[in-house]
Amino acid sequence: MTTTLDQLRPGQSGQIARVEGCDGISCRLREMGFVPGEVVRFLTAAPLGDPLNCIIQGSRVALRGREARRISLVSPVPVDSSVAIASGMPQGLGEKRSAVDPIPV
Amino acid sequence: MNPQSRRVVLVGNPNTGKSTLFGVLSGLNVRTANYPGVTIEKKVGRLADPELTIELVDLPGTYSLSPRSPDELVAVEVLTGELPGEPDADLILCVVNATLLRRNLFLVSQLMELGKPVVIALNMIDAANSRGLKIDAQRLSENLGVPVFAVSASKRQGIDELRAGVVAALHEPPPVAIGKPLPAKFYEFSDDFSGRLASLAAATSGGVATKMPSRYVIERALLDRGGEAQRQIDRQLGADAGELLESTRKQIETEIGPLSELECDARYAWAKQKTDGVLGTASDSGHRATEWLDAILIHRVWGMAIFIGLMFLIFQFIYAWSGIPMDAITGTQDYLTSLVEGAMQPGTLRSLVTDGMIAGVGSVLIFLPQIAMLFLFLAILEDCGYMARAAFLVDRIMSLFGLSGKSFLPLMSSFACAVPGVMATRVIENRRDRFATILVAPFMSCSARLPVYLLLIAAFVPSVSYLGGFVSLSGLVLMAMYFVGVLVAIPTAWLLKKTLLRGEAAPFVLELPEYKVPAIGIVFSRVWEACKAFVIRAGTMIFAASIVIWASAYWPGDHTRRLELQRLIESESAEASEDQVAMWETELRAESAKLLESSVLGRIGHAIEPAVRPLGWDWKIGVGAVASFPAREVIIATLGTIYSLGGDVDEESEGLMSALQDAKWPDGRPVYNLAVALSIMVFFALCAQCVSTLLVIRRETNSWRWPIFSFVYMTGLAYLGALVTYQVTIRLIS
Numbered sequence: 001m002t003t004t005l006d007q008l009r010p011g012q013s014g015q016i017a018r019v020e021g022c023d024g025i026s027c028r029l030r031e032m033g034f035v036p037g038e039v040v041r042f043l044t045a046a047p048l049g050d051p052l053n054c055i056i057q058g059s060r061v062a063l064r065g066r067e068a069r070r071i072s073l074v075s076p077v078p079v080d081s082s083v084a085i086a087s088g089m090p091q092g093l094g095e096k097r098s099a100v101d102p103i104p105v
Numbered sequence: 106m107n108p109q110s111r112r113v114v115l116v117g118n119p120n121t122g123k124s125t126l127f128g129v130l131s132g133l134n135v136r137t138a139n140y141p142g143v144t145i146e147k148k149v150g151r152l153a154d155p156e157l158t159i160e161l162v163d164l165p166g167t168y169s170l171s172p173r174s175p176d177e178l179v180a181v182e183v184l185t186g187e188l189p190g191e192p193d194a195d196l197i198l199c200v201v202n203a204t205l206l207r208r209n210l211f212l213v214s215q216l217m218e219l220g221k222p223v224v225i226a227l228n229m230i231d232a233a234n235s236r237g238l239k240i241d242a243q244r245l246s247e248n249l250g251v252p253v254f255a256v257s258a259s260k261r262q263g264i265d266e267l268r269a270g271v272v273a274a275l276h277e278p279p280p281v282a283i284g285k286p287l288p289a290k291f292y293e294f295s296d297d298f299s300g301r302l303a304s305l306a307a308a309t310s311g312g313v314a315t316k317m318p319s320r321y322v323i324e325r326a327l328l329d330r331g332g333e334a335q336r337q338i339d340r341q342l343g344a345d346a347g348e349l350l351e352s353t354r355k356q357i358e359t360e361i362g363p364l365s366e367l368e369c370d371a372r373y374a375w376a377k378q379k380t381d382g383v384l385g386t387a388s389d390s391g392h393r394a395t396e397w398l399d400a401i402l403i404h405r406v407w408g409m410a411i412f413i414g415l416m417f418l419i420f421q422f423i424y425a426w427s428g429i430p431m432d433a434i435t436g437t438q439d440y441l442t443s444l445v446e447g448a449m450q451p452g453t454l455r456s457l458v459t460d461g462m463i464a465g466v467g468s469v470l471i472f473l474p475q476i477a478m479l480f481l482f483l484a485i486l487e488d489c490g491y492m493a494r495a496a497f498l499v500d501r502i503m504s505l506f507g508l509s510g511k512s513f514l515p516l517m518s519s520f521a522c523a524v525p526g527v528m529a530t531r532v533i534e535n536r537r538d539r540f541a542t543i544l545v546a547p548f549m550s551c552s553a554r555l556p557v558y559l560l561l562i563a564a565f566v567p568s569v570s571y572l573g574g575f576v577s578l579s580g581l582v583l584m585a586m587y588f589v590g591v592l593v594a595i596p597t598a599w600l601l602k603k604t605l606l607r608g609e610a611a612p613f614v615l616e617l618p619e620y621k622v623p624a625i626g627i628v629f630s631r632v633w634e635a636c637k638a639f640v641i642r643a644g645t646m647i648f649a650a651s652i653v654i655w656a657s658a659y660w661p662g663d664h665t666r667r668l669e670l671q672r673l674i675e676s677e678s679a680e681a682s683e684d685q686v687a688m689w690e691t692e693l694r695a696e697s698a699k700l701l702e703s704s705v706l707g708r709i710g711h712a713i714e715p716a717v718r719p720l721g722w723d724w725k726i727g728v729g730a731v732a733s734f735p736a737r738e739v740i741i742a743t744l745g746t747i748y749s750l751g752g753d754v755d756e757e758s759e760g761l762m763s764a765l766q767d768a769k770w771p772d773g774r775p776v777y778n779l780a781v782a783l784s785i786m787v788f789f790a791l792c793a794q795c796v797s798t799l800l801v802i803r804r805e806t807n808s809w810r811w812p813i814f815s816f817v818y819m820t821g822l823a824y825l826g827a828l829v830t831y832q833v834t835i836r837l838i839s
Binding site: 018019021023024025026027028029030031032033035036038043044046047048049050051053057058059060061062063064066067 | 168169171204205207208211329331365366369370373395399403404405406408409493496497498500501502504509510612613614615616617618619
């Protein structure tokens, strides 16, 4: 299991491994800054638990849990095994990113 | 086009201060129109220059140029000069938010592929600096190969330099730096595809020259699966081109990588490279004040409480604060009437002016202060960044009945007016969500209903206040009327999404901008535009409707005796005895009422009376409701004219409000009471009496089916709602 953005706790950060899908919404997510390598920080959830407010590339973006689930993170929280990291890697890009350490909370 | 005229197109991400910069650069010299054939709004201003006529065109804020909706395609076509009837752009002025430089460069990289000179306005430089973010504009300009100007539109810093830079670039266009951030291999594929498309087109058309899509459209078609560019190629060149497109994509995917990741990865890598040595220390946490405010404003408990409290305060203020300017307008109206009456002898023309024009238009115009107030609050909330938070707070609730937080802004704007509200639904990419939002948007209590509520509340809701005068019953009733629309809209949207518009809810991704002090210029111009539109409506549509209503209430009928009585009362009352004058006045009232009943309007009213009696209405209200088909406010104008012509508004009365309070059934019971007032208000809360809204629904859905459907189901609901309200209230209060 890899960690996805919706599994972070308030205040936690993670580095993006990939954004699933090639439809309109995944493109919009990428355009708004959710691209592999960037660090995303989860701030708070809305009063009813959804959507989530997070910071990506310096801007605050709100997105629903369903969309956040598409964003998988390199560093599982809490720090897990290297297996999880490797399986979360997009093909052919693993060697570039496996060196990244989990970002401390 | 004049050889001395140039066109500058202003582009940028949302929340970059683009509107503020547009306002600062063009001053008050702005006109708005629509692009030919499409409903995207076009804002055009002028840049002052002694030699050139420079037109500044403002495009809607966008994160990228990958056209995914017909709207975004229009934006691209404006930029590339492909839109028929639109002159080619000479220069692209791109507004970039200095605090989010790297993400904003994504759009810049796309703009630099269009083959046009680009000038960059690095806006909000003050905010970046105050956050300890140092940006080397000179270095950025060198890296990108285009002029970069650091400005602060809100503080008017660097504007003169920017203006001079734009003018200089127009006089002597800088070399166009076409960025090619994608892998070189992609461009090979794209050129190859373009060549094969051309030969395909030549083969199928049999030698006739076919218009080929631009290089930009071809690249976009390759990159965006199912996007607008692909559709354009399909339209122009047929299914064979579509197959060729898909096979080229497959080749690209096997040789370079997944298309969906290719572009973003390349563009962000480009942005990273271009900002190398430009950006100083970066802080990812944004502004301190925003963090602090968000901790309260979107807090689990306080956030919701503040949201509800804020909405509550707005309605209280609208009600309480606008009394003074309203009194002034009533005073002016009375003064005008007395002026006309002093200058003219009683007659048909005088009746047209006082009973038709002044009573009709005046009774609508009186609500201008409230309209201004409502738009003022909406503009402030939107410009300071709270509106996006409100969407964030209510998204979960909206998703329960099948909509998303994206529907919040269109619905919230519909509280001002459903026409911009329906137009604002264009930000919703999902068609089903968009249509569901369009169909329930007219339920939001627009400013045209406000006059109806205010008049009836002032006349029939007891003036009681609680908590030491801070909370008034009138304000509470007003707020309840706004909730009626929402309460009906919720199950309607839910039903629509379960039946006619079945499908999954659209995703919700929304940027929450930094909080800022609202720009006075922007707020002022929104309020001004809204007031102007309201006054123009009152001066045209409602004016025309008032005259039609007046004419149908005046004719047919022999007005000789009535006019003679009016003359007698006005000229002889000084000499005649008091009893004589009172007799004349009683006879005048009876004569007026008789004439009104036998007029065209009176006959129509009596014909429909059986249908409106269960709602507690008399024929005058029924006629008002029917006559208000062009716009809801017309009911006020109609009642104003009816009571003025019917002789119910006499010298001492204070206009329409007291005329309503004094109106009686033939047996002497008052026509209006709380139950009747509430029933009228509920009817107008739910009905679709607004031609403009129905027409904009027709335009946006591109079919007559939806506006007809809207009208039928809303009128049905309005009748039912009014019936239930009257029957329940009358039992409660009697």
